[in-house]
Amino acid sequence: MKKKFLMTPVVLLMAALLLISCTSDNPQWKQLFNGKDLSDWDIKIREFPIGENFGNTFRVVDGKLQINYDQYDDAFKKRYGHIFYKDPYSYYLLAVEYRFIGEQPGDGEGWAIRNNGIMIHGQTPESMAIDQDFPNSIEVQLLGGTGKGERSTANLCTPGTQYVRNGEIVTTHCVTSSSKTFDGDQWVRVEVLALGDSIIKHYVNGEEVLAYENPQLDPVNGEKTGKLLTGGTISLQSESAPTEFRKVEIVDLEPYKNDTEKLQTIVDQVLAEDQTTPQN
Numbered sequence: 643m644k645k646k647f648l649m650t651p652v653v654l655l656m657a658a659l660l661l662i663s664c665t666s667d668n669p670q671w672k673q674l675f676n677g678k679d680l681s682d683w684d685i686k687i688r689e690f691p692i693g694e695n696f697g698n699t700f701r702v703v704d705g706k707l708q709i710n711y712d713q714y715d716d717a718f719k720k721r722y723g724h725i726f727y728k729d730p731y732s733y734y735l736l737a738v739e740y741r742f743i744g745e746q747p748g749d750g751e752g753w754a755i756r757n758n759g760i761m762i763h764g765q766t767p768e769s770m771a772i773d774q775d776f777p778n779s780i781e782v783q784l785l786g787g788t789g790k791g792e793r794s795t796a797n798l799c800t801p802g803t804q805y806v807r808n809g810e811i812v813t814t815h816c817v818t819s820s821s822k823t824f825d826g827d828q829w830v831r832v833e834v835l836a837l838g839d840s841i842i843k844h845y846v847n848g849e850e851v852l853a854y855e856n857p858q859l860d861p862v863n864g865e866k867t868g869k870l871l872t873g874g875t876i877s878l879q880s881e882s883a884p885t886e887f888r889k890v891e892i893v894d895l896e897p898y899k900n901d902t903e904k905l906q907t908i909v910d911q912v913l914a915e916d917q918t919t920p921q922n
Contacts, residue, residue, distance in 0.1 A: 669908060671737070671917065674727050674876075675890040677705040686767035687723035687880070688775055699880050700725045708886040709758070709878070711747050718747040722775045723880035726767050732873025733895040733905075735912055736762065737833040739919060742786040743884045750882030756786030759799065759879040762836055763857050763871040777877065778802030780857050782834050782844055783816065784885070787825035794821040796832045796844040796851050804868060805842075806856040811866060819844055819851035829888065829921055835909060838899065839870040848916065888919060 674682070679702055685695045697714040700707070700723070707725075711718060742756045764779030781799040798805075799816040806812065824830050833845040844852040858868040878887065893912055898905040 669893050669895075669912065671891040671893055671912075673889070673891050675707050675887065678702065680707070680725070682728045684726045684728065684767050685723065686726065686770055686777075688721050689773055690721075691772070692767050696721060696723075699723055703886070706886045706888045707878070707890065708743075708884075709880045710744065710884045711882065712744070712884075714747065717749040718882045719749065720751075720775070724761060724767070724777060724877040725880070726764075726777075726875050726877040727890075730766075730874050731836070731876060731892065731894065731896075732838050733836065733899045735833060735835050735893040735895065735909065736760070736876060737831060737889065737891050737917065738784075738878075738887050739829050739831045739889040740784055740885055740887045741827050741829045743827060743886055745884070746882050754882045756788060756793075757881060757883050758784045758885045759881070760784065760832070760834065761801075761875070761877040761879060762834060762842075763803075763873055764875040764877055765802075766875055767877075776801040776879075777875065778859060779874065779877070780805070780842065780871070781879070782832060784830075784832065786883075787823040789825055791823075793823045794818045794851070795824060795830060796821050796846045798844070798852060798854065802860055803871070804858055804860060805854045807854040812854070817852075819846070821846040821849070821851040829919070831889075831917065831919075833913070835913075836873075837895070837905075839872045845913070848913070 684692060685700055686692050687696050690696050738760060746755055760782040761777055761779040764777040770777055780803055783797040783799045785793050785795045787793045796819045804811060804813050831847050835843040841855050843850055857871040861868040898908055
């Protein structure tokens with residue numbers, strides 16, 4: 643006689659939880675910066691080989707990722723640098739919470755005052771020339787107010803790239819967003835929605851401030867359009883403005899890229915949540 647297997651209440655509960663976990667879509671923010679060290683990140687500073695953190699430019703201070711120049715031996719000398727996360731991404735929501743701290747080195751460029759950036763869809767540090775200033779990428783420019791007039795943040799700059807906006811190819815190096823100005827050392831949250839080679843949007847403290855599409859490399863051989871960028875590296879910039887980041891996090895949207903309706907639902911869901919850490 644065959645014995646019948648009877649599911650106990652505990653087994654039933656476990657099965658139900660497993661089913662829910664497999665069928666629900668509740669993506670979570672993944673912390674790219676662990677608050678302890680710079681593991682999982684690669685450093686590339688102009689005129690130095692990969693991995694050489696000249697002047698301790700990139701460091702962890704009180705649980706924050708800090709970019710500083712107080713240990714430079716003489717001056718900045720255009721030693722532009724970037725710290726790259728180890729994995730590339732294509733479809734994602736990226737967020738940073740940053741603020742400007744301290745004073746710029748005296749020989750820093752005027753345009754670089756309270757100026758930093760998030761580089762997305764970028765080239766790898768291994769592919770950069772030893773004296774290359776910036777990776778070919780899309781830059782989400784982070785600007786702080788100077789106390790004199792308006793100065794938006796989450797702007798767009800294009801080292802080695804271009805893009806399409808309102809149906810037209812844009813070759814202008816930098817364009818401003820519609821964000822307000824953030825003076826002083828207040829924390830600002832910037833989010834970036836990147837959907838492969840289609841749409842990219844910038845958000846500041848939960849408000850959309852810029853949108854464009856078809857990120858691409860600068861064209862060659864007289865062509866008007868360049869190679870579309872479907873994804874790439876993510877890096878944080880060092881161009882002479884002392885800055886610190888208390889969050890660098892991402893939601894990977896790759897699993898939903900072929901389901902437009904679900905993708906939109908997930909994006910709306912994540913963006914609707916207030917993730918900003920209180921000021922301190």
